[in-house]
Structure formats: C-alpha cells, structure tokens
Amino acid sequence: MMGKPNLDVFAETLLELASADRDVLAVTSDSRGSGRLTGFGQRLPEQIVETGIAEQNVIGIAAGLASAGKKVFAVSPACFITARSLEQIKNDVCYSDHPVTVVGISAGVSYGALGATHHSLHDCAVLRAIHNITILAPADNLETREAVKYACCAEHPVYIRLGKAAMPDVHPEQEPFVVGRAARLREGRDVTLIATGETVPVALGAAEALAQRGTSARVLSMHTVKPLDEAAVLAAADETGAVVTLEEHSVYGGLGEACAAVLMRAGRCVPFDILAFPDEALVAGSQREIFAHYGLTVEGVAHTVSRLQQRRALRAD
Amino acid sequence: MLTDKELKVKSLVYRASTLQLIVRAGAGHTGGDLSLIDILNVLYNRVLRVAPDRMADPDRDRYVQSKGHCVEALYTVLADRGFFPAEELETLGRYGSHFIGHPTRAVPGIEHNTGALGHGLAVAVGMALAARMDGRPYRVFTVLGDGELDEGSNWEASLAAAHYRLDNLVVIIDRNGLQITGPTEQVNGLEPLGEKFRAFGYAVRQVDGNDVVALSSALESVPFEAGKPSLLMAHTVKGKGVSFMENQAGWHHRVPTAEELQQALGELAAARRALEEAQ
Ligand SMILES: [Mg+2]
Numbered sequence: 001m002m003g004k005p006n007l008d009v010f011a012e013t014l015l016e017l018a019s020a021d022r023d024v025l026a027v028t029s030d031s032r033g034s035g036r037l038t039g040f041g042q043r044l045p046e047q048i049v050e051t052g053i054a055e056q057n058v059i060g061i062a063a064g065l066a067s068a069g070k071k072v073f074a075v076s077p078a079c080f081i082t083a084r085s086l087e088q089i090k091n092d093v094c095y096s097d098h099p100v101t102v103v104g105i106s107a108g109v110s111y112g113a114l115g116a117t118h119h120s121l122h123d124c125a126v127l128r129a130i131h132n133i134t135i136l137a138p139a140d141n142l143e144t145r146e147a148v149k150y151a152c153c154a155e156h157p158v159y160i161r162l163g164k165a166a167m168p169d170v171h172p173e174q175e176p177f178v179v180g181r182a183a184r185l186r187e188g189r190d191v192t193l194i195a196t197g198e199t200v201p202v203a204l205g206a207a208e209a210l211a212q213r214g215t216s217a218r219v220l221s222m223h224t225v226k227p228l229d230e231a232a233v234l235a236a237a238d239e240t241g242a243v244v245t246l247e248e249h250s251v252y253g254g255l256g257e258a259c260a261a262v263l264m265r266a267g268r269c270v271p272f273d274i275l276a277f278p279d280e281a282l283v284a285g286s287q288r289e290i291f292a293h294y295g296l297t298v299e300g301v302a303h304t305v306s307r308l309q310q311r312r313a314l315r316a317d
Numbered sequence: 318m319l320t321d322k323e324l325k326v327k328s329l330v331y332r333a334s335t336l337q338l339i340v341r342a343g344a345g346h347t348g349g350d351l352s353l354i355d356i357l358n359v360l361y362n363r364v365l366r367v368a369p370d371r372m373a374d375p376d377r378d379r380y381v382q383s384k385g386h387c388v389e390a391l392y393t394v395l396a397d398r399g400f401f402p403a404e405e406l407e408t409l410g411r412y413g414s415h416f417i418g419h420p421t422r423a424v425p426g427i428e429h430n431t432g433a434l435g436h437g438l439a440v441a442v443g444m445a446l447a448a449r450m451d452g453r454p455y456r457v458f459t460v461l462g463d464g465e466l467d468e469g470s471n472w473e474a475s476l477a478a479a480h481y482r483l484d485n486l487v488v489i490i491d492r493n494g495l496q497i498t499g500p501t502e503q504v505n506g507l508e509p510l511g512e513k514f515r516a517f518g519y520a521v522r523q524v525d526g527n528d529v530v531a532l533s534s535a536l537e538s539v540p541f542e543a544g545k546p547s548l549l550m551a552h553t554v555k556g557k558g559v560s561f562m563e564n565q566a567g568w569h570h571r572v573p574t575a576e577e578l579q580q581a582l583g584e585l586a587a588a589r590r591a592l593e594e595a596q
Contacts, residue, residue, distance in 0.1 A: 060436060096429050
C-alpha cells in the first residue's frame with residue numbers, strides 16, 4: 001500500500017514521543033517547515049530549540065543539551081547538516097559521545113532540480129568514516145517510525161537519513177525492525193538486490209520484472225548502513241551467487257562500497273555491481289528523473305542483473 | 318576556602334607543576350597554559366560548584382574549556398582538586414594513556430571533548446539551555462582563547478546565547494593578545510572586542526586575568542546583568558610568570574629545555590618567597 005513521505009512519519013513519531021516525554025527535543029536551523037515540525041513547534045513550543053540558519057550551532061547546542069540528559073533530534077537538510085556541521089558531528093557528538101540524533105532531511109537528490117548545493121551524495125561516506133554513529137536510512141513508514149523510536153532511546157549518536165517522496169509499505173508487518181539487521185523483503189535464488197532508503201521500491205519493482213523473465217531475486221532493505229549487516233551480505237553471495245546494490249548516494253563510500261569490502265575481505269568473488277551516482281556533476285531534474293538518468297530504475301536494475309548473469313555464464317564456460 | 322594569599326601561592330605552584338608536566342611529556346602549550354592558569358585557579362578553588370564526587374550530580378556547575386590545547390594547566394588543577402591522582406599525569410602523551418594533548422571525558426572532571434577551536438561555546442549554550450528548561454541552578458562556564466575568536470561558530474553561538482537570555486552562561490576570554498602566528502591584531506584584528514561582545518548581547522566586564530583577587534570578585538558576581546549572558550574579558554599575559562616566556566608568541570607550544578625549566582622554577586620560587594614574606 002502507498003504510504004506517506006517518511007519525513008511526515010518522522011515528524012508524527014517525534015511529536016508522539018515528545019508529547020510523552022518532555023526531555024525529547026527538536027533543534028532546528030530555520031528548518032521546522034522543511035522538517036514537517038511546524039505543528040510540533042505549535043504543540044510543544046518548549047521542546048523546540050531554534051538556532052536560525054546556523055547548522056554548526058544546531059549540532060553544538062544539541063550536544064550540550066544531550067550532555068544534560070536531553071533526547072535531542074537535530075533536524076536540518078542532510079546536505080547542510082552533514083557537511084557544514086561535519087566537524088561538530090565528529091567532535092561534539094561522536095567523539096564526545098553525547099547521544100544526539102542527527103536527522104538529515106530531504107537527503108540524496110530529494111531536492112532534485114535545486115542542484116548540487118542541496119544534494120547530499122556524501123553523507124553516508126563521511127559518516128561511515130567517523131567512529132561512534134549509527135547510520136539509518138529507512139525505506140518505508142514502518143522503518144521510519146521504528147528508526148525514530150530506536151534513536152530516541154539510543155545511548156550513542158545516530159544519523160537518520162530521510163527523503164520526502166511518498167513511500168509504499170515494504171517492510172513486512174510481522175518482521176521486527178532490528179537496527180543492524182537487514183530486512184528481507186523478498187526471497188530469491190539467483191541474485192540479491194541490496195537497497196537502502198528510497199531506492200528500496202526500485203529494487204522490489206526490479207525483482208518483480210526479473211521474476212517474469214525467470215530470474216529469482218532476493219531483496220534486502222539495508223536500513224542500517226552502519227553497522228552493516230555483514231552476515232546478510234555474505235549470505236546473499238553464498239545463497240544467490242550475485243549481488244547488486246542500490247543507493248541514492250555517490251558511488252564512493254556508500255552502501256555499495258561497504259558491501260564490496262565485506263565480500264572481498266571474505267573472499268567471496270561473486271558477480272557484483274553498484275547502482276549509485278557516478279563521480280560527476282549530476283544531471284538536472286526531479287528525483288525520479290535523476291534516478292532514471294543513472295539507471296536507478298526497474299529496467300536499469302534488471303539490465304544490470306542480466307549483464308551479471310551473462311558474465312557468470314561466460315565464466316562458467 | 319583559601320585566603321587571597323593562599324590562592325596567589327596556588328597559582329605559582331600550578332605554574333611550576335604545569336611546566337614540569339610539559340617538560341616530562343615533551344609537549345604542551347606552554348604560553349597559553351601560563352596565561353590561563355589564574356582563571357582555572359579561581360574557577361576550581363573559588364567559583365565552580367563541582368567536586369570529584371559530584372560529577373554525576375545534575376546540578377553541578379559545568380566547565381567547558383574551548384581552548385582545549387591548554388590542557389596541561391587544566392590537568393594540573395584537576396589533579397590538585399582530587400579528580401585523579403597526580404601520579405597519573407606521568408602518562409601524559411604516552412602510548413595508551415587517556416591523558417592526551419586535549420581534554421577528553423575519559424579524564425575525570427572533564428565535561429566535553431575539545432581541541433578543534435570554536436566548538437566550546439555552542440556546547441556551553443546547549444548546557445545552559447538545558448538548565449533553563451529543567452529549572453536547575455547550575456551555571457556554565459567556558460574559556461575561549463582570543464585567537465579562536467576568528468572562528469565564525471563563536472559568533473553563531475553568541476547570537477543564540479543572547480537570544481535565549483542565558484544569564485547562567487559565563488564566557489571568559491583569555492585575552493593574551495597572541496596566537497600562534499603573532500599578535501591577534503596583526504593576524505586578523507578583533508578589536509574593539511568588548512564592544513563587539515556587548516553588541517552581541519553580553520554583559521561585558523574587563524579584568525586583569527592574571528590577578529586572582531580581581532578574577533574572584535568578577536566571577537563571584539555573575540551574572541553581571543539579569544537576562545544576559547556574562548562575558549569576562551580576562552586580559553592576560555601569554556607565558557605569565559616566567560620572564561623570558563612572557564608575551565612571546567614563540568612560546569605558544571615550545572617545550573622548555575632542562576636549563577630553561579630550572580630558570581623558570583627559580584623565578585617562580587622567588588615569587589613565592591616574596592609573596593610569603595609580604596604582609
Ligand atoms: Mg591567545
């Protein structure tokens with residue numbers, strides 16, 4: 001079923017949590033509208049801290065609040081909060097170990113034609129290289145709700161990466177959301193598609209298309225980019241023999257390279273490819289158009305899988 | 318409570334211990350440690366409501382040292398106040414030690430990890446805001462170097478401090494006039510600095526930052542004005558207390574030789590004798 005934008009679910013969940021616990025705070029950089037927190041500000045004006053357009057200040061103040069026992073969500077566009085305030089995240093939050101949740105809103109290319117200033121294709125890469133932060137990129141409304149609840153009681157820093165497109169429900173109701181454990185959304189034998197965030201529905205669509213061509217694809221929602229579920233990545237290689245990753249991020253340093261490293265270090269040299277944005281100035285367009293341009297589509301994924309299968313067949317000969 | 322005279326003696330003892338610590342470790346920020354030490358002396362012996370057994374008390378005062386590189390002075394004072402045994406400082410800078418060249422929370426008594434400049438003030442603002450929200454009585458003190466005021470993040474944090482009317486926040490500037498390259502006014506002019514802070518919404522006072530009596534009376538009278546963050550411009554001398562180190566940018570992070578250490582300790586001992594003989 002089609003759900004809401006994950007951003008809306010984040011805001012609803014935060015309001016619920018904050019209504020029940022006055023220590024739950026939002027810190028915003030003139031970004032309460034973008035973060036869907038205008039209602040939060042009206043309902044709980046004592047629990048929102050506004051810094052104005054000052055992202056470094058958002059993180060520094062959030063760290064100070066968290067040090068005094070507050071459960072702080074620092075909410076700002078992913079492009080700014082993980083770049084301009086990166087040193088504050090590294091030192092004041094992660095190194096000092098104050099349990100702030102950094103919420104990067106409208107991540108990846110959610111801002112589409114607003115251009116490179118507003119894209120965050122680097123956030124997973126830079127945060128993966130910083131010790132002491134969990135990176136969550138929920139796919140659907142359920143994963144978003146659970147990610148926010150997890151972060152609220154986490155004892156260490158968390159980054160939640162959110163898009164703003166309406167997302168279909170993908171996470172099975174009966175399967176618990178466990179941080180650090182991939183959610184298996186579809187079983188398959190011939191290839192595994194490991195996707196994260198708003199690319200998960202693309203992977204599911206591709207699996208459906210591949211099924212019609214006789215290829216059975218496993219689909220994982222890798223909602224936790226760090227710590228990575230290495231066992232699920234290795235099982236994908238061992239049990240399906242080929243892996244394709246999908247992410248709304250630079251090809252450098254994100255989910256794809258993380259999975260590649262797991263496979264290579266374990267000596268699993270299966271056919272493998274990364275679907276992400278190449279190292280170039282991205283084409284202008286909406287999120288959907290940018291996805292299409294770089295092959296993050298049902299057809300693009302199916303094509304990549306076929307190519308891997310040919311390669312595997314050639315190797316077998 | 319120490320008398321004024323005992324407090325002055327403490328400063329001399331702290332100076333000697335800090336220099337010995339730097340020489341033993343083979344590294345340290347000598348000049349800034351010596352300009353800062355009287356401020357730390359007054360904070361930890363007269364002003365801060367903290368103690369080794371109070372660090373889990375939510376009502377304890379907070380101290381954030383934004384100029385983290387002057388950690389040797391802080392270690393010296395914390396050891397003297399019983400936060401950890403002074404012998405542990407033997408490991409400063411050694412393999413596996415948690416006593417490193419900048420403050421970290423691994424060391425008892427330290428609230429926040431610093432080292433990159435321009436970070437402490439925003440964190441202190443957050444701590445002060447939390448006190449306000451919870452109706453807690455604690456105050457937050459932070460010391461910034463003057464060189465680090467080049468960082469724009471300080472001015473973002475200052476806007477917020479005034480906007481939220483944080484009169485439980487006390488910002489102390491170690492105004493020694495020097496940074497690593499030379500005089501602050503030559504590197505990137507800061508003056509009129511007091512007027513700038515006043516314009517940003519602080520209640521500003523000036524003090525001789527190497528005079529423990531003047532520092533005490535200033536810091537014991539915070540907030541300087543209800544509804545405003547307090548800013549104490551502590552005019553200090555980099556390298557204070559050792560004749561050949563005073564006002565020399567070259568002593569920013571130079572380590573004294575054995576001979577220089579002996580000369581410095583001799584000067585400090587003489588100052589102590591003079592102090593103890595005086596009425
Ligand atoms: Mg200076």
